Amino acid sequence: MTLEELRQIASKEKESRQQFSHCLNVCMAAGCLSAHSDAVKESLVEEIATVGLRGSCKVQSVGCMGLCSAGPLVSVEPTGTLYQGVGPDDATDIIRGLSEEEPVSRLECSRQVPFFERQVAIVLENSGRIDPERAEDYIAAGGYEALIKTVTEMRPNEVIEQVSKSGLRGRGGAGYPTGLKWGTVAKAQGSPKYVICNADEGDPGAFMDRSVLESDPQRVIEGMTIAAYAVGASQGYIYVRAEYPLAVKRLQTAIRQARHLELLGREICDTEFSFDVDLRLGAGAFVCGEETALIASIEGKRGTPSPRPPYPAQSGLWGQPTLINNVETYANVPPIIRNGGEWYASRGTGKSKGTKVFALTGRIAHTGLIEVPMGMTLREIIFDVGGGIPEGRKFKAVQTGGPSGGCIPEPLLDMPVDYDSLAQAGSIMGSGGMIVMDETSCMVDVAKFFMEFCMSESCGKCIPCRAGTAQMYDLLAKITDGSATHDDLKMLEELCDLVKFTSLCGLGQTAPNPVISTLRYFRDEYLAHIEEKRCPAGVCKCAELSVAD
Amino acid sequence: MNTYLSTVAPPTDDKRWKLVGATMRRNGYRRDGLIETLHTVQQSFGYLDERSLRYVASSLRVPLSQAFGVATFYHFFSLRPPGEHTCVVCMGTACYIKGAPQLLAEAETATGVKAGETTPDGKVSILTARCLGSCSLAPAVVFDGEVAGKVAPASMLAALQKWTQHDA
Numbered sequence: 037m038t039l040e041e042l043r044q045i046a047s048k049e050k051e052s053r054q055q056f057s058h059c060l061n062v063c064m065a066a067g068c069l070s071a072h073s074d075a076v077k078e079s080l081v082e083e084i085a086t087v088g089l090r091g092s093c094k095v096q097s098v099g100c101m102g103l104c105s106a107g108p109l110v111s112v113e114p115t116g117t118l119y120q121g122v123g124p125d126d127a128t129d130i131i132r133g134l135s136e137e138e139p140v141s142r143l144e145c146s147r148q149v150p151f152f153e154r155q156v157a158i159v160l161e162n163s164g165r166i167d168p169e170r171a172e173d174y175i176a177a178g179g180y181e182a183l184i185k186t187v188t189e190m191r192p193n194e195v196i197e198q199v200s201k202s203g204l205r206g207r208g209g210a211g212y213p214t215g216l217k218w219g220t221v222a223k224a225q226g227s228p229k230y231v232i233c234n235a236d237e238g239d240p241g242a243f244m245d246r247s248v249l250e251s252d253p254q255r256v257i258e259g260m261t262i263a264a265y266a267v268g269a270s271q272g273y274i275y276v277r278a279e280y281p282l283a284v285k286r287l288q289t290a291i292r293q294a295r296h297l298e299l300l301g302r303e304i305c306d307t308e309f310s311f312d313v314d315l316r317l318g319a320g321a322f323v324c325g326e327e328t329a330l331i332a333s334i335e336g337k338r339g340t341p342s343p344r345p346p347y348p349a350q351s352g353l354w355g356q357p358t359l360i361n362n363v364e365t366y367a368n369v370p371p372i373i374r375n376g377g378e379w380y381a382s383r384g385t386g387k388s389k390g391t392k393v394f395a396l397t398g399r400i401a402h403t404g405l406i407e408v409p410m411g412m413t414l415r416e417i418i419f420d421v422g423g424g425i426p427e428g429r430k431f432k433a434v435q436t437g438g439p440s441g442g443c444i445p446e447p448l449l450d451m452p453v454d455y456d457s458l459a460q461a462g463s464i465m466g467s468g469g470m471i472v473m474d475e476t477s478c479m480v481d482v483a484k485f486f487m488e489f490c491m492s493e494s495c496g497k498c499i500p501c502r503a504g505t506a507q508m509y510d511l512l513a514k515i516t517d518g519s520a521t522h523d524d525l526k527m528l529e530e531l532c533d534l535v536k537f538t539s540l541c542g543l544g545q546t547a548p549n550p551v552i553s554t555l556r557y558f559r560d561e562y563l564a565h566i567e568e569k570r571c572p573a574g575v576c577k578c579a580e581l582s583v584a585d
Numbered sequence: 586m587n588t589y590l591s592t593v594a595p596p597t598d599d600k601r602w603k604l605v606g607a608t609m610r611r612n613g614y615r616r617d618g619l620i621e622t623l624h625t626v627q628q629s630f631g632y633l634d635e636r637s638l639r640y641v642a643s644s645l646r647v648p649l650s651q652a653f654g655v656a657t658f659y660h661f662f663s664l665r666p667p668g669e670h671t672c673v674v675c676m677g678t679a680c681y682i683k684g685a686p687q688l689l690a691e692a693e694t695a696t697g698v699k700a701g702e703t704t705p706d707g708k709v710s711i712l713t714a715r716c717l718g719s720c721s722l723a724p725a726v727v728f729d730g731e732v733a734g735k736v737a738p739a740s741m742l743a744a745l746q747k748w749t750q751h752d753a
Contacts, residue, residue: 067721070732240677240716278624278661280718317624319716320660336617336660337651395720397679401723410692435678469720471678485681489715495658 037298037305039184042175043322045297049176056094058134059113064166065100065250066243066282067404072124073108073321079124080110083131101164101424102155104404106145111164120145150420151402156383158391159367160407163251167180168286171293180299180556182373187305190373192222194263194347199369203389208234208325208362208543209437209466211388211455217359220349221267224357229269231311232353232360233260233329235283238322242469244393245363247405249276249283252367253290254481257313259366261300262373264311267359272313275330279320287315322439322493326541329495334531340497341541362467364393384410384420387472388454392465397436398460398472403428410452415449418472429474433557437466437492439486440546442553443479464546478575479558480565483551484512490547501544504535508551515562518578525566529555529558593644599625601629605637609644619655623662660715668703670709670748671729672741673685677716680724687722688724689713691738695745709748 053059061066062077080095100111106120111255119130126143133140148390157163169297174180185194221229233256237245247254252553260272272405276284291313302310316334323329331353333339352358367393368390372380381556382388388410394417400425402562406419418424425431435441442463444451451457455465474480484539491505511528516522532548532555539545555562564570569578595602608625612618621644626637633656642652656662674680674689689700693713696704703710719725722734728744 066719066732067734070719070722070725070734236719238715241679241720242716243718243720246718279714279716318661319620319622319624320661321659322715333620334617336615336619336655337620338654355592374724395719397723398682403679403723405721438678462655469678471720473682477682482682485678493715544590 037180037184039181039188042180043182046173046176046178049086049172053094055091057092057500058115059094059096059250060130061096061098061101061111061164062099062115063099063101063107063109064168065247066280067100067104068107068109069282071107073122075124076108076122076127077109079127080130083127087131087135088333089131090137093131096167097169097568098165098416099163099168100160100247100405100412102160102405103402104403109145109164112139112476113196116140118147138473151406151423153332154412154416154421155407156391156409157407158371158383159248159255159364159393160251160405161371162255163247163405166252168251168253169289171254171290171297173250179254179370180258180543182370183258183261183299184305186373187267187309189200192266192268195262195373196222198372198377199266200314202368202372202380203377203384203387204365204368204372204380205388205455206362207364207368207392207467209440209464211465214361214365216356217349217361218263218266221269221357221359224350226357227354228271229267230353230356230358231260231264231267231272232330232334232358233272233274234325234362234367234427235274236318236325236330237277237363237376237467238278238325238493239467239469239470241395241397241435241441242438242538243395244468245403246277246280247395248393249280249338249364250286250567252482253286254294255285255367255370256287256363257290257294257300259369260313261304261311262369263359263361263366267357268313269359270310271398273316273334273353274313275316275318275324275334277320278317279302284315286316291315306475314359321495323541323543325497326543328358329541331358338495340495341543343540364468376517384454385454387456391403392453392468394468394470395471396422396472398470399425399429399476400472410454413445413450414450416576417453417470418449422472425472426476429476431472432475432477433473433479435463435471435473435482435550436469437464437546438489439462439489440542441466442549443473443482443557444553461547462556476573476575478516478571478573479554479561479580480512480516480571481573481575483554484509484516486550488513488545490543498538498544500535500538501540501547503545504531504539504544507531508535508548512551515565516571516576516578518565518571518576520566522566525562572573593640596640602640604629604708605641609641614645616645619645619647619687620659623652623656627662632666634664647720664704666707669708670729671710671712671727672745673712673714673717674700675717675721675725675727676713677718677721677723680716683723685724688726688736688738688741691742692745695742696749709745
């Protein structure tokens with residue numbers, strides 16, 4: 037494959053699209069699919085055939101358009117009209133609207149709202165616009181140009197230099213500088229080297245990676261291949277959750293197509309560089325998001341972590357130098373190579389560059405997937421982009437970072453969202469889950485929920501995590517049922533410290549975070565449970581007792 | 586990473602073992618293909634029993650203890666056969682905030698079994714999931730593999746009732 041051949045594919049694809057005066061994009065990502073967007077697509081195709089528009093109107097499956105709560109979503113090109121809550125019965129009206137050039141107002145969803153206007157799409161630039169099951173569509177959108185440029189024009193250290201310049205940091209949560217990591221693996225002695233994509237999105241309440249894989253899988257493969265070229269690897273693995281069957285299917289299709297186009301495999305672009313990717317399915321273990329546990333799982337073993345050092349960069353998969361990055365990190369790579377590191381670094385804040393994809397969920401008007409520049413404040417994300425809290429309720433807290441993160445209260449909402457500010461507030465960026473809670477949520481109960489999660493997901497290898505999380509859970513259960521004393525609270529705080537500083541891996545080290553952050557900002561709720569045997573939010577069982585009294 | 590040729594015969598002449606054999610072959614009968622193979626077993630048979638674990642372990646030359654360790658470590662693998670119908674209540678954070686615990690409690694009351702169990706007649710299994718990633722549709726429930734979003738207790742009970750009544 038040469039650049040000319042690639043551009044030929046792109047122009048052929050564009051030409052074939054120009055035959056059609058209209059293209060209807062139907063979202064076929066998991067969110068809209070569960071609202072039966074497949075039936076919507078079918079009835080649109082039928083209706084087009086019935087009215088005899090088959091030659092001028094095309095229906096295409098695309099990935100996530102972001103506003104999942106309003107699904108199924110259908111967008112019309114070239115007018116850009118967006119329809120929400122579309123049912124199979126709406127097909128007649130939509131198709132009539134096309135020929136009369138008058139959008140169906142009852143289904144129309146305005147794009148002139150903060151939800152769309154405040155977003156900046158880099159990772160999600162193709163999401164909802166291209167058919168995720170067709171490589172040609174990705175190529176027509178500029179896909180694989182970065183890969184060809186990389187292997188034919190750039191030296192590995194130049195690739196790493198651009199990634200370093202971009203300021204990209206690991207999007208899996210910890211925020212380790214990506215360029216630095218690539219440099220370490222590139223310098224490591226040993227062959228073969230491996231590249232792994234961590235798609236084991238275990239945080240409950242997060243679905244960024246799933247959406248990227250379902251909407252634009254080729255981008256992740258391109259990013260991984262560029263990374264492999266930069267570090268000198270010849271084999272890659274994508275470790276993806278078995279709980280995401282659609283993402284698995286689309287990745288399989290994408291890998292097959294990339295191999296067919298000789299963008300994966302031996303001697304890519306007639307150079308000496310060979311690289312192939314295989315899928316490995318996770319099997320439902322949260323700890324496998326930790327890199328050493330993930331490697332153990334790819335080797336077919338129980339996913340238990342190992343002490344670091346040695347880091348995977350030195351000794352990873354089968355003892356070889358291994359690069360591990362998250363889905364979103366790889367998805368950022370092609371545009372960085374295409375436009376240069378400085379272009380990417382022009383967005384974001386001092387130490388957190390570029391954009392971040394968040395999954396907005398919980399008690400918020402617009403649940404869905406968003407991509408915003410780093411440094412936007414939480415208030416802007418929740419109240420402007422997210423549309424605020426529905427049903428006239430009051431905002432209480434936003435949880436970021438999943439079971440490893442914390443709850444951030446109202447007074448801190450004007451904080452810019454970047455790695456360092458979130459850490460200062462006692463939470464973490466995490467992979468991008470953002471769960472909004474209103475006054476109907478009890479913060480002690482939320483802390484208990486996360487502790488139950490960590491307790492049952494603890495792999496059992498080290499004692500502080502295995503026994504500590506169970507003890508902390510018991511104490512939290514005591515508080516929520518109204519039988520705890522001040523001594524229990526003191527013990528809980530001591531355990532937070534102990535588990536945090538003595539656990540082996542990230543799971544245990546961060547497991548106390550939800551407790552620590554809720555104790556820091558919502559201590560009065562803990563005290564109400566202990567002193568007054570009362571749950572201020574009316575969630576916990578002790579509340580029922582006090583009503584009976 | 587030596588490649589071995591398997592000499593172990595499948596436990597029965599059930600055709601589904603061919604799928605299992607194909608997965609092992611695709612992975613060159615290497616030990617690191619254990620999880621992939623167990624996925625195929627579960628996909629084909631619905632669960633992992635002792636017989637299949639013994640077969641896979643000896644084919645891949647993995648100690649049975651390691652195969653059993655892997656099978657019990659990962660939540661996705663089940664050592665018991667699932668019910669005829671499965672109802673999976675998502676207990677991810679977004680669903681939890683939006684009332685998943687109440688949904689689960691209703692399902693447990695309606696069927697008389699706890700999460701993770703199957704009704705004595707083998708009709709319905711009530712299960713929980715960590716997070717389906719369908720957070721924007723919270724609370725989500727998977728009925729026989731199909732995700733339903735924004736589930737209300739009434740619609741869930743109707744679905745459960747359909748299963749029990751339909752076959753009665």
